[in-house]
Amino acid sequence: MSDVTADAAEERPYHHGNLRAALLDAAARGLRERGADQLSLRDLAREVGVSHAAPRRHFPDRQALLDALAEDGFARLDAALRTPPTGPDEDFPSRVRAVMTAYTRFATENAALLELMYTSKHRPGAERIVKAAEAPFGLMNDLIIQGQEQGALQAGEPERIGIVLFATLQGIASITNGNIVRPELLDGLVETAVEQFLRGARPLA
Known part of the structure; x- marks a missing residue:
């Protein structure tokens, strides 16, 4: 990954209109499709389009x-x-x-x-x-x-x-x-x- 791409990834928004609900919706889909063992906060953050640290505001x-x-x-x-x-x-x-x-x-x-x-x-x-x-x-x-x-x-x-x-x-x-x-x-x-x-x-x- 180039430095530009990495910087862009880190600049994804920290805030979301209703981040908790969006994360739960994405997690429910992931649970149904892949199982609980494959759920990760980082992947969910990527899916809903926020920084990898953002989900920890709601889920430590x-x-x-x-x-x-x-x-x-x-x-x-x-x-x-x-x-x-x-x-x-x-x-x-x-x-x-x-x-x-x-x-x-x-x-x-x-x-x-x-x-x-x-x-x-x-x-x-x-x-x-x-x-x-x-x-x-x-x-x-x-x-x-x-x-x-x-x-x-x-x-x-x-x-x-x-x-x-x-x-x-x-x-x-x-x-x-x-x-x-x-x-x-x-x-x-x-x-x-x-x-x-x-x-x-x-x-x-």
């Missing part, structure tokens, strides 16, 4: 970037789960179907991000990520409680019923992401899972 190191991606992922998951008709006026089976469909679609469209979210959540010192995860998992817990109050689900500890529901969703997403089943079968699998969950968890006569 690579781990801080990954944690921010995970935190943002839980916020996106929460938004996805709340986008379908999940209000209190919706009948319970419709709410279950909407949430289960939204989760599996998010999980299959963002497989690498979801893996990062869950691994980061259990890393020591990840309090912000744990806090971010409370919203989507709280919504699922509230859904179970609503079903119990309406008599659609058996009484008992909501968390235990929710774990079964989550395991079902995660299982469907995993076999889809692992190319064990074809992606076009996803909606049908979710529909079957909804029917089996509602039938299996209803109160005993």
Whole structure:
């Protein structure tokens, strides 16, 4: 590289209209296309067109970037789960179907991000990520409680019923992401899972 080229590279702008958001967007693309191991702050700076030092204003190191991606992922998951008709006026089976469909679609469209979210959540010192995860998992817990109050689900500890529901969703997403089943079968699998969950968890006569 000539001195002129090197100088030009160092003169790239330090500031950006919304640098943090731009870096997270670029990191999310890189995560999806290349995996977490290939993400670097220097490469992201080059991609968004700022100096190599600029990203450190928002992310002191690579781990801080990954944690921010995970935190943002839980916020996106929460938004996805709340986008379908999940209000209190919706009948319970419709709410279950909407949430289960939204989760599996998010999980299959963002497989690498979801893996990062869950691994980061259990890393020591990840309090912000744990806090971010409370919203989507709280919504699922509230859904179970609503079903119990309406008599659609058996009484008992909501968390235990929710774990079964989550395991079902995660299982469907995993076999889809692992190319064990074809992606076009996803909606049908979710529909079957909804029917089996509602039938299996209803109160005993």
